[in-house]
Amino acid sequence: MSTSKAITLTLFIATTLLAPCNAAANATTKPLFPAILIFGDSTVDTGNNNYPLPTIFRAEHFPYGMDLPDGKANGRFSNGKLISDIIATKLNIKEFIPPFLQPNLSDQDILTGVCFASAGAGYDDLTSLSTQAIRVSEQPNMFKSYIARLKGIVGDKKAMEIINNAFVVVSAGPNDFILNYYEIPSRRLEYPFISGALQFRCPECFGWRFTANGVFTDPYDC
Template sequence: MARIKAIHLLLLGQFIVQLVLIQAEIPSIIVFGDSSVDAGNNNYVATVAKSNFQPYGCDFYNSRPTGRFSNGRIATDFISEALGIRPIIPAYLDSYYNISDFAKGVSFASAGTGYDNYTSDILSVIPLWKELEYFKDYQNRLRAYFGPIKASKVLSEALYLISIGTNDFLENYYALPVRSTVYSVEEYEDFLLGIARNFITNLYILGARKISIGGLPPMGCLPLERTKNYLLGKICIQKYNRVAKEYNLKLQQLVMRLNQELGGIQLVYSDIYTILLDIIKNPQSFGFEIGERGCCATGRYEMSYMCNKLNPFTCDAPNKYVFWDSFHPTEKTNFIVAEHAINNSLGVFL
């Protein structure tokens, strides 16, 4: 296990050295969203959506479980390191860090949340509107720390990353008979996009100018969803993937409209769907062996408390797997996704 870890870290280190050569005038990265970018805020929330225990974090620094839903770092950590800022982005609610740490990067994200307030209510996590309130509090603290002029400069030059939406469909729309009785799936997509528009506009009003918003992943190919498709051989649920593609197209159109409407904004769409589907379909091409199930436990339905150190089925080589648990990627996959984002959508900011 130690040898595998060492090889994994060496490979990641070589990639990072290449990326750090990028010279970017970005002083800070500010993150909003769900478990894909939660660095541990849910540790401080009364919810079952937690991952601050082993084996989560087994490949993080000092093998420490932080609340990240992965065996190690998440994509936003790698983006931060690649831009020469710092190797991790801390969670805003983590009292170990202070405003001097958060000045270089901070995550307000909460695992299990969504655009829809009803989504965050399901697991009693931080709703998106509350993430924005935390950001306002952060702005006040930043102004007290730097002074208003320097704080405004940091806020306007910071890179804002948004990754959210999957839970709205998989935990909410398709899992519970509430929204689906009110909205068709197309109407629900538009409902979520309306919230996305308002959120981005509010960020803009608060001083954000460089913003990346991620689309939905191929959510029908997540191990948990494939497990539900048992009668068809655990293949991807194509209905969910079609919805993701349809939503992503609408999101791209929204990005184009907001770039025209909001003067001075640089808003980009980050495509996670294509790169992740490519990894899942062709794992060997990316150095993986297994793409249909996760490493933790059986990898088919376990996540959070069902993915724990007492489970005897957890693999000892996470870097062979695309997914860590039944829903979330491994550190290695997170790195590839981050590298793809830097080379594509985030390139306009470099």
């Protein structure tokens, strides 16, 4: 991502989050985007790790969720909403983004977007291997399954219209350093200088971009 694009996105998010929120007004305001799609790690994982995954990274106990409406942990690594939920709310899309692995997703959940993120994941596959999280490079395959279900609900044309106009968030990278470079020095043994390991934190190096038909390119096609 270029510096100008990064600054633009940062300013957009900051402006969105700092803007006053009126729930009653938001309820009658047209969504700024038809759907929101989330990829990444625990910073945006809304609960995928709570479903059948052999990982210890689970937010299913107190104090997680203590400030949510029901006061219960639901997979978010937070006492309340995650930044992904807050963005979705501010954009008038929905209040909470459901995890894609949630078994009882409704058609409306699919239409307005879901989360593919997994706590403990990283751009480097070795990071996810150590945490048993869903690899960032694997999440586009979940996205393809999502597209198939979306097409089954609204048809091919409408589905691609939703995808091409969706708001997409990708948040990952810290685990590649915290877990896979400092805590478990897997990459540090290979790259004594941290600059060498930066290649695993570059989304563009993993093909994180949409093609014309809304499908991610091959993560290794670069």
